[in-house]
Amino acid sequence: MMNLKKKLVPAVVGAGAALASCVPVFAEGADTTSALSSVESAMTTSFTSVGSSMTGMVGKVLPIALPVMGALLLVGFGIKAFKKVANKA
Incomplete structure (x- = not known):
C-alpha cells in the first residue's frame, strides 16, 4: 500500500497543480467552446x-x-x- 501511495501522490499533486493553474481560464467565460479554447492555448503556452x-x-x-x-x-x-598489466607482471 505504501508503494502505491508513494507513486500516486506525485501524480495527484501534479494533476492538481495543473488544474489549479487553469482555474482563472475556466472563470473567464461561460461559453464552453471558448473556455476550452482558452484552456488549450494556456496549456500549450x-x-x-x-x-x-x-x-x-x-x-x-x-x-x-x-x-x-x-x-x-x-x-x-x-x-x-593498469590492473591488467600489473597482474601479468
Missing part, C-alpha cells in the same frame, strides 16, 4: 515554456557534464588497464 526552459538548461549543463563524464570514463579505463 505553459508546456512550450517549460520545454524551452528545459532545453536551455540542458544546453547550459551539457558543456560542463561531458568533460567530467569523459574524465571519469578515462580514469576508469586507465585503472582497468
Whole structure:
C-alpha cells in the first residue's frame, strides 16, 4: 500500500497543480467552446515554456557534464588497464 501511495501522490499533486493553474481560464467565460479554447492555448503556452526552459538548461549543463563524464570514463579505463598489466607482471 505504501508503494502505491508513494507513486500516486506525485501524480495527484501534479494533476492538481495543473488544474489549479487553469482555474482563472475556466472563470473567464461561460461559453464552453471558448473556455476550452482558452484552456488549450494556456496549456500549450505553459508546456512550450517549460520545454524551452528545459532545453536551455540542458544546453547550459551539457558543456560542463561531458568533460567530467569523459574524465571519469578515462580514469576508469586507465585503472582497468593498469590492473591488467600489473597482474601479468
